[in-house]
Amino acid sequence: xxxxxxxxxxGTHPDSYYAATATHAIAHPRLDADINCDVCVIxxxxxxxxxxLHCAEQGLDVVVIEAHRIGWGxxxxxGGQLGSGQRQDQDALERMLGLQTARQLWxxxxxxxxxxxxxxxxxxxxxxxxxxxxxxxxxQRFVGASRAYAEKLRDEYGYANVRYxxxxxxxxxxxSHGYFGGTLDTGAGHLHPLNYALGLAKAAAGAGAxxxxxxxxxxxxxxxxxxxxxxxANIRAQFALLACNGYxxxxxxxxxxxxxxxxxxxxxxxxxxxxxxxxxxxNDAAVADSRNVVNYFRLSRDNRLxxxxxxxxxxxxxxDIKSFVRKPMLRVYPQLEKVRxxxxxxxxxxxxxxxxxxxxxxxxxxxxxxxxxxxGVGVATLCGRLAAEAIGGTAARFDLMASVPNPRxxxxxxxxxxxxxxxxxxxxxxxxx
Ligand SMILES: Cc1cc2nc3c(=O)[nH]c(=O)nc-3n(C[C@H](O)[C@H](O)[C@H](O)COP(=O)(O)OP(=O)(O)OC[C@H]3O[C@@H](n4cnc5c(N)ncnc54)[C@H](O)[C@@H]3O)c2cc1C
Numbered sequence: 059x060x061x062x063x064x065x066x067x068x069g070t071h072p073d074s075y076y077a078a079t080a081t082h083a084i085a086h087p088r089l090d091a092d093i094n095c096d097v098c099v100i101x102x103x104x105x106x107x108x109x110x111l112h113c114a115e116q117g118l119d120v121v122v123i124e125a126h127r128i129g130w131g132x133x134x135x136x137g138g139q140l141g142s143g144q145r146q147d148q149d150a151l152e153r154m155l156g157l158q159t160a161r162q163l164w165x166x167x168x169x170x171x172x173x174x175x176x177x178x179x180x181x182x183x184x185x186x187x188x189x190x191x192x193x194x195x196x197x198q199r200f201v202g203a204s205r206a207y208a209e210k211l212r213d214e215y216g217y218a219n220v221r222y223x224x225x226x227x228x229x230x231x232x233x234s235h236g237y238f239g240g241t242l243d244t245g246a247g248h249l250h251p252l253n254y255a256l257g258l259a260k261a262a263a264g265a266g267a268x269x270x271x272x273x274x275x276x277x278x279x280x281x282x283x284x285x286x287x288x289x290x291a292n293i294r295a296q297f298a299l300l301a302c303n304g305y306x307x308x309x310x311x312x313x314x315x316x317x318x319x320x321x322x323x324x325x326x327x328x329x330x331x332x333x334x335x336x337x338x339x340x341n342d343a344a345v346a347d348s349r350n351v352v353n354y355f356r357l358s359r360d361n362r363l364x365x366x367x368x369x370x371x372x373x374x375x376x377x378d379i380k381s382f383v384r385k386p387m388l389r390v391y392p393q394l395e396k397v398r399x400x401x402x403x404x405x406x407x408x409x410x411x412x413x414x415x416x417x418x419x420x421x422x423x424x425x426x427x428x429x430x431x432x433x434g435v436g437v438a439t440l441c442g443r444l445a446a447e448a449i450g451g452t453a454a455r456f457d458l459m460a461s462v463p464n465p466r467x468x469x470x471x472x473x474x475x476x477x478x479x480x481x482x483x484x485x486x487x488x489x490x491x
Contacts, residue, residue: 059373061319061406062125062274062305069126069272071134074403075326075358076252081184083256084263086128089270089291095121097449098286098295099267100275100309103133104434105427106301107258108177108442109449114265116450121293122259122267123286125274129255131305132434135405137324137354137366138248139191139344140174143167145413145433147207148215154412155462162458164215170436171245173443174254181264183257186359189247190343194228194240200348201225201239208241219245231340234390237347248344248356251435258439275309280421297449300426301442303434304408310426315466316416317408317429321375324366325383326358326401327394335361338391352432353386363387363394375404407432410464415441417460425449425456429464 071077097113099106102124113120124130144151144167151160178187195201204222211217220243228237263269278298279285286293300310304319330338335357339345344356353367367386368376376382379402388395409431410416415438416429425448427441441459448456 060307061373062307064373065375065404065406066126066130071127071130071252072403073401074135074252074324075362075364075401076134076250078401079250079359080252080256082253082260083128084260086269086271089123089273089288089293092292092294093121094294095119095268096296097121098123098284098293098298099301100278100286100298101131101301101303101305102128102255102259102269102271103131103301103303104255104258104438105303105442105445106299107255107262108439109299109301109427109445110267110269110442111258111262111265112443112446113449114262114267116446118449120262120267121295122262122269123273123275123288123293124269124271125305127271128259128269129252132303132405132407133255133438134252135324135403136251136407136435137344137364138251138356138435139346139354140171140187140247140249140435141191141346141433142171142217142220142243142246144437145431148210149207159458161215163462166440166455166459167437170440174436174439177258177261177439178249178254181257181261183254183261185250185254185257187247187249188342190242190244190341191246191248192223192228192231192240192242192343192345193348194232194237194345195348196236196238197348198238204239204241217245219243232345233337233393236390240348242341242343249435254435278309278424280424282423284424297423297425299445299449300420300424301428303428303430304406306408306428310420312420313416313418313426313428316410316464318410318467319373319406320409321370321373321404321406322366322432323368323375323379323383323402323404324364325380325387325399327363327365328398328400329360329362330397332361335363338363353390355387355390362400363391365390379404407434411467412462412464414462414464415459416464417441417444417456419448419460
């Protein structure tokens with residue numbers, strides 16, 4: 059099934075809270091005539107837009123093509139959480155890659171957060187950034203590990219922005235009986251994801267990148283000059299970047315063997331009165347919980363609860379996303395029983411076997427960056443910049459990320475979805491124990 063067309067109206071953002079509150083959305087034309095450029099970027103999410111901006115700032119002639127609209131993919135639909143570190147925690151990275159590489163990856167992730175702030179400031183991107191993410195434990199037995207991890211980050215990584223929260227702390231900020239402790243990271247935060255993507259696009263266009271929407275790459279022919287075929291015209295480029303994430307599909311078999319699409323869903327309640335909203339989350343931080351099938355939530359600028367949860371592992375979104383996500387929301391906040399749900403939408407993200415990004419040099423002049431496994435707001439922005447650095451001739455940091463091994467999913471494209479469904483069923487059962 060072609061995920062670019064499986065669930066949404068082509069050429070239109072989904073009916074999300076984000077689309078309803080989008081600012082600086084500029085329509086870009088479809089590519090109808092052959093063109094040449096230095097760099098062709100395929101996909102206008104954070105990866106592609108950041109790469110385009112940073113390439114254009116180097117004076118390169120950049121073309122971005124997007125099958126639908128700017129931020130139409132995960133970048134315009136996500137939970138908006140700008141988290142610290144990589145998707146894997148430092149303990150896992152140290153075990154997987156050794157201390158030195160784990161530290162380098164931590165530093166890169168810190169740079170990713172800084173980069174997002176710099177871009178927001180420099181390009182005056184109105185995306186309502188607010189500090190703070192609480193990571194909350196839904197089991198008492200997880201609380202000790204949360205405390206130890208906050209101490210590890212402080213003592214071994216010099217990261218002082220995260221602190222342990224005990225039960226009393228949590229209950230004073232979050233009116234739910236579902237959590238027993240956790241951590242608060244004030245160096246992390248949350249933002250309006252689509253407006254951030256639209257702001258990046260405006261910045262890239264301002265730096266000279268040419269952006270084409272409703273322009274799907276159907277084939278990439280490698281060579282000294284790469285030819286990117288779209289439905290209506292061809293692009294000849296010295297370099298190309300695949301920034302297609304969970305939607306890469308048949309465009310590149312090597313990438314899609316390592317980056318698997320999964321769907322995730324968010325709802326937005328009606329605007330809540332201030333007292334109720336502040337009882338749900340008293341410090342305006344975002345929340346992510348300790349479940350394998352994570353619940354994540356935060357307040358919007360207009361006091362809605364934006365609640366993400368529930369995954370499905372077929373390719374189709376559930377018919378009624380609002381009811382699908384309302385269930386986990388009511389398990390956390392039963393007091394919202396009578397609250398209306400105004401929006402419900404789904405998104406497709408790219409995950410990898412080891413939950414680390416998949417950066418690859420598919421040919422000397424053909425790069426790919428994707429597979430952020432649900433942790434891409436900062437890291438995808440950074441990886442776009444690393445791709446731009448590599449295209450500009452400085453590949454060390456791109457190569458460091460690319461050196462993190464990412465095996466292929468077992469089962470090939472026919473079997474991997476049923477296998478993943480089984481694995482995820484197992485993990486969602488574990489959440490209940
Ligand atoms: C529901 C949800 C919640 C999430 N929550 C968070 C969160 O809170 N924090 C966090 O850090 N991360 C989160 N993520 C992950 C994050 O959104 C992604 O990691 C990030 O947006 C990836 O950016 P990207 O540019 O690589 O991919 P995308 O934003 O998916 O962009 C890829 C683009 O490529 C285009 N494309 C694909 N194929 C072609 C083609 N052949 N031709 C032309 N265009 C093509 C697509 O249309 C799409 O617009 C979430 C994801 C989802 C879906």
